[in-house]
Amino acid sequence: MNPIETRIESVTVYTDRALITRRGEAQLSTGASEVLLAGLPANLDTDSLRASGRGEVGVRIIGVEARLLPLTEASNESAREVEREFNAARDAGSALDSESTSLENRSQTLQKLSSDAARWFAESLSKGESSLDNVTALLDYVSNQTRQLDADKTSLEAKKRDNAALQNALSERLAQFQYGRRPQQRGVAVLVEANGEGKWELELEYVVSNASWTPLYDARVSTNAEKERFELGLNALVTQASGEDWKDVALTLSTARPGLGTLPPKLDPAWIDVPRPVYASAPPAMAMPSPPMPMASRAKRSSSDEAVAFGGAYAAPQSAPEPIEAVQVEASVESDGSTVEFALPHRLGVPSDGQTHRVAIATREFPTKFDYFAVPKRVEVAYLRTTATNTSGLSLLQGNVSIFRDGVFVGKANLKNTAPNAEFTLFLGPDEQVRAKREMTLRETDKNLLGSQKRVHFAYSIELQNLKARSVKVVVQDQIPVSRSENIKVKLRGSNPEATTGELGLLNWEQVLAPNEKRIIRFDFGVETPRETTIVGLTD
Structure with a gap:
């Protein structure tokens, strides 16, 4: 029997593979027969093959098997x-x-x-x-x-x-x-038994490697005092070199990880021992070849046969006097709690070229709080920071974020995995209108020569300045030295206003500055050492 013509109808892309759904029509006669499909990719997972179908006659699927078929002229x-x-x-x-x-x-x-x-x-x-x-x-x-x-x-x-x-x-x-060209190709035979003659549409699913997707975000921030907004656009970078082009397919992106298999990892003993002498060894014996690794288990299929889009589609061009704003494409979302699937509302093509192809998934606006974070020991300008709540109902995957503040690209950041209703923080770049200048105001050594200890007193001031026409919240971070020697003692002597102390000598202040307000933060600390001790790492 000659192979039937098939097309790729849909593709579900995972983080390390893809599930392909092919469809083709066969003319069946009464009784048992084979339906052949040819020209399939060489790297398909034969254990993932699954056939189904529908048509004019009742059909019982007896089996599905991978074969090497004669190479066709096509x-x-x-x-x-x-x-x-x-x-x-x-x-x-x-x-x-x-x-x-x-x-x-x-x-x-x-x-x-x-x-x-x-x-x-x-x-x-x-x-x-x-x-x-x-x-x-x-x-x-x-x-x-x-x-x-x-x-x-x-x-x-x-x-x-x-x-x-x-x-x-x-x-x-x-x-x-x-x-x-040897002359064979990868094919699949579906063994069926029909109760009559008629047309039957075959649907074949299989998993291929060399396909993946990764998330990429666009963060668009408006700092307008009248309408502060934070929008996060989710895009996908799809890459595939499976050996077959995906032309005009229904594309779904899944966060499931079928490559992990069904069994949890096993811990081997963590041996410890005393040192043993090493002797010259004889030439190693010929190693036996390792047994073949089992094939990966079949990828989980989406429970939904049809992807339903929510949101808008691209606005059709019209010859209207007023320009029409483009509407962002939105993917429909399905989640079972552990995994998420994004079904794109339009059909598209992804060639098997190994290059990344960007597709838009969705854009969401999140409730957010803006403040500023200053580290005056390193830089005199404060950095705008947003703390947003993930109200999308879905987990946000880790990925790179391109940040646009008030319509201007300011840089890139990284978004960590964020559960639904959890908060995430992104820094949005420096703001010249919120400043924090640090200055040493005192460095004094104790003049008492009778004791065996030497004491050095340090004092600093931090001038905060808000040049904006609205109030801002500023988190200021500084530090005092941390001793690695029991002979060196460091003590915070005072802070005005009082600082919140953290690990490894960190000091934090939260201040709210009125428009055009200046404010001074002061702190001082002492370092005590044996008089003849040389200190390494004590800098301004």
């Missing part, structure tokens, strides 16, 4: 197409190498021209054959050409990186076809 043509793409990418890489050589020659020419300019100018000036304007024009030309050359080199390096990534992806796909 597969040969696919291999030739990948080979043509690979050769084209390799030729493009050679052209880029030639361009790189040309740029290097230009660079050497400009360097020689620049070094010869001064000598040429001196000789020409002594002969009265040149002027300062001529030399200035030459130097300007060299400078402009150098800037253009640097820009061309930067652009070329980006093209070479993209070309190398494309060649690697095509090389992997071509290597998968090499096995097929």
Whole structure:
């Protein structure tokens, strides 16, 4: 029987693999028969195969088995197409190498021209054959050409990186076809028994490796006094090199981790012993090969057959006089408490190229509290901080966060795993309008020469300043030294206002500053040591 034509209908991507659902139509006759599928990826997990179906006739599925099928002409043509793409990418890489050589020659020419300019100018000036304007024009030309050359080199390096990534992806796909040219390919046979003749739609599920997704967040913060807001947008970076392109599929992203298996890890004995002499050993015996590892268990399938989106879709372009704001795509969310699945509301494609492809999942606004955090021992400006509550009802996964404050990109941070209704904190960058300046006001050594101990007294002041037109809360952190020797004693002598002490000598103050208010924090401490002791690490 010839293989039936199938298409990938949906994909569920996990953190280290993907569950593929293929569908195809078969014409069945009464009795037992086989339905063949060909051209499947070589790295599919054969233990994960599962078949189901529906159609015009009643069908009993007897079994599902992976096979090596004769290579079809269509597969040969696919291999030739990948080979043509690979050769084209390799030729493009050679052209880029030639361009790189040309740029290097230009660079050497400009360097020689620049070094010869001064000598040429001196000789020409002594002969009265040149002027300062001529030399200035030459130097300007060299400078402009150098800037253009640097820009061309930067652009070329980006093209070479993209070309190398494309060649690697095509090389992997071509290597998968090499096995097929023997002449066999990966296929699956579904053994069925039908009670009549008619059309039957087969659905086959299997798990492939070389596929993953990671979360990426966009934090958008408005610090407007009238409407402070904190929005967190969740995106996904999807990567796959499974050997088959996902074209126009229903994509679901899952936080489940089927790769961990069903059994908890086992602890081996933690042996301790006394040192034993080491003797020269005889040559090691030939090691027996390790037994093959068992195949990973089949990935859990989503309990929902259809993904229902909530939220909006992209606004359709209209020829209206007023511009229409774009609406963010929202994925539908399903959670069973331990795992979360995001079903994207639109079909999309992810090629098997090993590169990351970004897709939007959802955007949520969280209740938040803003304050400022200052470490004046290190820097004089305070850092804006937000403490938000995860009211989404879902766990937020650990991931990188791109932070936009009042529409301006200010940097990146990292979000830790956050349970529902738990708080999480993000720093949003420095704010020049909230300042904290630290100054040493006293360093005095005890003048008493009769005792065996030496005492040094340190005092500091911290000037806080709020240049904003509204009140702000500032958390100030400083420290006193921490002794590692029993001969060195450190004692906080005073603090105004009183500080909250933490571990390892940390001091914290919480202050609320009115608009344009200045406030002074003072603290002092003493260090006591034997008189002849040298202290290491005591700095301002």
